[in-house]
Amino acid sequence: MIPLELRFCHNPTTSYGYVVCALGSSVFRFFQDQSNEWQVEKVIQVEALTGADGQPVPAIISDMLLSLNDKFSMYCIEYKVNDFLRLI
Numbered sequence: 001m002i003p004l005e006l007r008f009c010h011n012p013t014t015s016y017g018y019v020v021c022a023l024g025s026s027v028f029r030f031f032q033d034q035s036n037e038w039q040v041e042k043v044i045q046v047e048a049l050t051g052a053d054g055q056p057v058p059a060i061i062s063d064m065l066l067s068l069n070d071k072f073s074m075y076c077i078e079y080k081v082n083d084f085l086r087l088i
Contacts, residue, residue, distance in 0.1 A: 001026065004061070009070040018043075018064065025059040 004022040008014075016031035019040075027044035046059035 005064060007064055007066055009066060010068055011070050014070065018066070020061050020064045022060050022062060023058075025061060027061070027064065 001021040001024040004020045006017060006019050008017040016029060019028045019030060020026075021028065025046040025048070026042055028040050029043045030038060030040045033039050046061060048056040048058045051057040
């Protein structure tokens, strides 16, 4: 996995955020646990699509936006298929 971008939540008092891994087509959440240790967990895995030639086309996530309230929506843009996804 190669991290492409790191997004903290808009609320400065929250202790979590998200990391987009473009080549792994995945999104990880990082957060502080009860003992103030940093943890990470995979929260989204975008599956590959099938191209016109029948070959898999990987979903390369090129950007991620969080809603301003940090609660309802996470949006990603897939590079190769020019798709805009609402993930959460």
